[in-house]
Amino acid sequence: MPQESDGAATSDSDLVDESNSVDGVPTVVQTDSGSKDGLVKCARCGATEIALNVATGMLRCNFCRFEWSTDNALKAFNLDGDIGELSGLVVGSGATEIIPSTAEVMTFKCSACGAEVVIDTNNSTQARCHWCRNTLSMNQQVDNGAVPDMILPFSLPKEDAIARISAFVKKRTFFAHPKFRAEFNPENVMGVYLPYMVVDVNAHARLTGQGEHQTRSYTVGDDKNKQRRYDADLYDVAREFDIHVNDLTVESSSDRLDQNTSKNSNNIINSIMPFDVEKSVRYDSNYLAGFTSERRDSDLKQLSPIAHTQAEDITRYRVNETLKQYDRGVRWDQQVVDVRGERWVSAYLPVWLYSYQQRKSNGGTFLHYVAVNARTGETMGSVPINQRKLLLVSAAVQVVGTIVAIVLTVLGK
Amino acid sequence: MITNLAMMAASAGHVLAASGSDGDSSNFGLLFLASGFVFYGLMYLRYRNADKRQRYESETEATLHNMQAEDQFVRSMKGLSNSRMANANNTEVRGVRRKFF
Numbered sequence: 001m002p003q004e005s006d007g008a009a010t011s012d013s014d015l016v017d018e019s020n021s022v023d024g025v026p027t028v029v030q031t032d033s034g035s036k037d038g039l040v041k042c043a044r045c046g047a048t049e050i051a052l053n054v055a056t057g058m059l060r061c062n063f064c065r066f067e068w069s070t071d072n073a074l075k076a077f078n079l080d081g082d083i084g085e086l087s088g089l090v091v092g093s094g095a096t097e098i099i100p101s102t103a104e105v106m107t108f109k110c111s112a113c114g115a116e117v118v119i120d121t122n123n124s125t126q127a128r129c130h131w132c133r134n135t136l137s138m139n140q141q142v143d144n145g146a147v148p149d150m151i152l153p154f155s156l157p158k159e160d161a162i163a164r165i166s167a168f169v170k171k172r173t174f175f176a177h178p179k180f181r182a183e184f185n186p187e188n189v190m191g192v193y194l195p196y197m198v199v200d201v202n203a204h205a206r207l208t209g210q211g212e213h214q215t216r217s218y219t220v221g222d223d224k225n226k227q228r229r230y231d232a233d234l235y236d237v238a239r240e241f242d243i244h245v246n247d248l249t250v251e252s253s254s255d256r257l258d259q260n261t262s263k264n265s266n267n268i269i270n271s272i273m274p275f276d277v278e279k280s281v282r283y284d285s286n287y288l289a290g291f292t293s294e295r296r297d298s299d300l301k302q303l304s305p306i307a308h309t310q311a312e313d314i315t316r317y318r319v320n321e322t323l324k325q326y327d328r329g330v331r332w333d334q335q336v337v338d339v340r341g342e343r344w345v346s347a348y349l350p351v352w353l354y355s356y357q358q359r360k361s362n363g364g365t366f367l368h369y370v371a372v373n374a375r376t377g378e379t380m381g382s383v384p385i386n387q388r389k390l391l392l393v394s395a396a397v398q399v400v401g402t403i404v405a406i407v408l409t410v411l412g413k
Numbered sequence: 414m415i416t417n418l419a420m421m422a423a424s425a426g427h428v429l430a431a432s433g434s435d436g437d438s439s440n441f442g443l444l445f446l447a448s449g450f451v452f453y454g455l456m457y458l459r460y461r462n463a464d465k466r467q468r469y470e471s472e473t474e475a476t477l478h479n480m481q482a483e484d485q486f487v488r489s490m491k492g493l494s495n496s497r498m499a500n501a502n503n504t505e506v507r508g509v510r511r512k513f514f
Binding site (some may be wrong): 212231243244259273380384399 | 442443444445446447448449450452453456457459460461462463465466467469470471472473474475476477478479480481482483484485486487488489490491492493494495496497498499500501502503504505506507508510511512513514
């Protein structure tokens with residue numbers, strides 16, 4: 001595996017207390033070696049009409065039906081090595097810093113007819129030559145985040161996604177906005193490759209604080225003023241250990257990172273994770289044929305604090321396995337998570353996305369998503385609500401509830 | 414704004430449900446007094462799923478190695494009114510991207 005070092009992004013470790021291990025020059029693992037731009041031809045017949053066969057997860061030539069797949073990316077580039085051996089910062093070449101001046105619209109010369117073909121890397125890394133109809137692919141990485149280190153192909157067929165979205169919405173029709181009900185058409189679902197960073201972390205953690213173990217629970221006071229009381233033992237608690245976090249997945253598009261639910265429904269896309277990223281393969285633009293993609297526009301500088309905070313959360317969650325005796329909880333006063341090594345790999349992960357733009361009475365709009373994980377089938381969505389109907393039914397429930405409360409209170413006296 | 418109301422209504426329902434489960438009949442009545450708000454909150458969340466996010470803290474694969482544990486008894490405490498330790502933060506999650514406003 002060829003490796004080289006350059007001056008790409010270094011990690012910002014300010015959210016991980018006393019982290020000191022990822023400073024310095026990162027080790028860059030070149031993941032586009034051997035890739036070429038332009039015409040990528042079927043090895044058997046030479047056609048460029050190549051697309052993913054979702055049923056097999058392999059690339060298929062649409063002329064001769066020959067099928068093949070690219071190598072498992074993590075194995076091919078040794079990006080799945082022992083996390084405990086990780087030291088410093090290791091990044092895939094598709095995860096390095098985005099250079100702002102790099103063009104987003106790239107021009108390629110068609111090697112079949114010589115025409116100039118434009119690829120808008122914001123939405124795809126492929127385009128068809130308008131003269132000879134061959135498909136041109138962009139597989140070499142440029143510093144604009146368009147070509148990732150690896151890609152996880154779709155494995156859930158569109159028909160399955162449509163069925164899951166229909167079933168999801170069908171369970172939520174009573175209070176759904178009437179316009180949405182009239183316009184809902186799950187056939188409009190789109191297959192989208194969204195950009196993520198997959199992160200492995202090798203860290204050493206030391207947490208100190210206090211924990212409480214309940215020894216007795218009893219009731220005090222008379223019949224009219226009963227109160228529950230607790231006795232507990234207080235302990236000083238310390239835990240020191242190594243933690244290996246594997247395949248922590250973070251959105252690497254600034255749009256998708258914004259998950260303010262009063263403004264968008266990006267949390268829906270977040271909630272269908274995780275993906276089986278270990279099955280990702282070497283990037284080949286032909287996997288994108290028939291799908292759309294979003295370009296990565298966030299760097300390690302923006303994403304490191306997020307990943308480190310989430311790694312800290314994972315650390316706190318995991319160490320709870322050793323705290324079961326502290327049934328009243330533990331208060332950590334000091335949490336030192338020293339990141340000794342981390343590995344960042346950029347990936348395109350597959351999502352079936354149904355979107356609906358709701359126009360509100362105040363003139364604003366809100367984009368609702370129903371998303372299906374195109375590997376696991378996990379489905380989540382946001383359905384526009386008929387507020388008037390929901391408020392009316394809620395008011396009716398409130399009236400009935402109030403009557404029941406009065407009756408219960410009277411009977412209780 | 415609506416999201417906040419829905420979250421407040423849903424959490425009010427949880428609080429009242431928790432107090433009602435202690436068997437106090439007056440609290441059980443209170444649960445019904447909030448029924449309209451709770452219903453609104455629960456339906457809002459069912460349709461909009463604004464509370465949903467990836468549970469990365471539990472779903473991400475992670476392993477602990479070379480664990481060293483220290484537990485030193487400090488003292489016994491009697492007559493505490495709270496069933497949970499004050500300021501316990503061992504289940505705290507800080508890296509969630511989802512925000513309600």
